[in-house]
Amino acid sequence: MALSTSPTPSGAVPADYVRLLFHYLDRRGIAAPALLGEPAPAESAPPVSAAHWRRLLERAAAHLHDPALGLHVGSTITPADLGPLGYVLLSSASAASALERYVRYQRLVHDVSPVRHYLHDGALVLEWSEQSRTVGLLVNQCGMAALAAFTRRCTGASESDAASPLAVHFVEEAPHDMAPYAQTFGCPVLFGQSATRMLFSPAILGLPMRRADAALAAMLERQADAMLAALPRAAGADGALEQQVRRLLPAHVLQGDAALDAVAAALGTSARTLRRRLQQQGLHFRALLEDTRRQLAQGYLADRRLALAEVALLLGYSEQSAFNRAAMRWTGMTPRKWRAALLAACDADAPARTSAG
Known part of the structure; x- marks a missing residue:
């Protein structure tokens, strides 16, 4: 798998988030520190630059011959992987209040490209800024898969419920194999779009969180x-x-x-x-x-x-x-x-x- 030639991204991602990759490789029986050339981020470690995060994903994807690695890593996310914010979101009264908190604290989860939300043609749209073009497909895969998985887990919703996205948009060119995207998102996935987006039914806003409190x-x-x-x-x-x-x-x-x-x-x-x-x-x-x-x-x-x-x-x-x-x-x-x-x-x-x- 060729390494990305996209511009160097700015911003950073939390160490807790980066540990997802180390845990994924460990479960595959791969010595992650040896493969990635560094140990897993220590407790209370500072954020990892977006450029370094991209390089770690690319190195692992090349070793595994898996161009959809970001999807597989992001899908493993749990509230604990977002640190304290994960539990704040999980205990929100509804998906609407959790969304408000997610947008407010988004930099704590993925300080790379700011997100905004709006209603358009009967859909709730989460759209990331122009900076999402600089991070590369693997990073965007991981972020979008993590959001979809976190939403389903926090609402206790199945793939047929309102917590599942209606569509997912990537700015990158379409890959040769679309099967991993269909399996991850269960909805139309479009490439070459003007922005990185995830679309939901507005009904998601009324869903109670799994541990609503x-x-x-x-x-x-x-x-x-x-x-x-x-x-x-x-x-x-x-x-x-x-x-x-x-x-x-x-x-x-x-x-x-x-x-x-x-x-x-x-x-x-x-x-x-x-x-x-x-x-x-x-x-x-x-x-x-x-x-x-x-x-x-x-x-x-x-x-x-x-x-x-x-x-x-x-x-x-x-x-x-x-x-x-x-x-x-x-x-x-x-x-x-x-x-x-x-x-x-x-x-x-x-x-x-x-x-x-």
């Missing part, structure tokens, strides 16, 4: 603001910087983007400058991040609806073991024992609150 979804988004609103206001310019960082961190943790450079960019400065300014005040970014995660963890663990693995992901840990180690540092307890203690304290306090009421 509007209160949980709202809680995940409100948790950070509620926690930070309780912080006392710091006096002076130095205190203001710490408060600004603390106010930004919870949202970045939730979005899976709590690296120093991301927070610095949100403050309109460089990572180096932010680190220096914090150090001048005797502060360290890692310590502020750790404290934020600890406080968020306490709130999440007090909610019985969240599994421990989901709490780990919401805190930005891709592996449960990392959350276990963090909980031991913070409390000397495993997450399970910490949760039990928190719930016991809540239950003990409940009669007092009832009597007071």
Whole structure:
């Protein structure tokens, strides 16, 4: 299989997303690190450039002689592969609210080409920007297959339901073998189009999510603001910087983007400058991040609806073991024992609150 000659793409994709390829190769009995020339992205690894993601897919596709590899990799996606955002989408009240969140946070999933949605000729259209022309067919395959699979899994819908696309448009030239596309999407797939698109029936907007829980979804988004609103206001310019960082961190943790450079960019400065300014005040970014995660963890663990693995992901840990180690540092307890203690304290306090009421 020839490597792509399309322009070098800009943007990046999350490390969690890239791990899909490593897992796919592992399931095929292929030593992914040896084939791809690098280990799987580590926990909390920074995003991978779109150009590098394309090269990884091309290398694997050439080895497997599979020009439709992107379809096969993207189809394996689960909510966990989108990190915390996956659970925010999954707990949305309906596909309509999940779509709104997907568009709002799309850069966290695939920061390559912005997406917009509109109604046209009786169809709900998701359309990606002109940048989708630069990433190559394998990357677009993977992104479109992942969206189709994620939609079906999150709504619990079968291929005959409204969650299945009506049509899929690719900007690239048509491949020789169309069978993998028909199998993946179950609808007409057109090539040489003016934009990368996926069309759905508007009825999809009314579908409930498989784990619909509007209160949980709202809680995940409100948790950070509620926690930070309780912080006392710091006096002076130095205190203001710490408060600004603390106010930004919870949202970045939730979005899976709590690296120093991301927070610095949100403050309109460089990572180096932010680190220096914090150090001048005797502060360290890692310590502020750790404290934020600890406080968020306490709130999440007090909610019985969240599994421990989901709490780990919401805190930005891709592996449960990392959350276990963090909980031991913070409390000397495993997450399970910490949760039990928190719930016991809540239950003990409940009669007092009832009597007071």
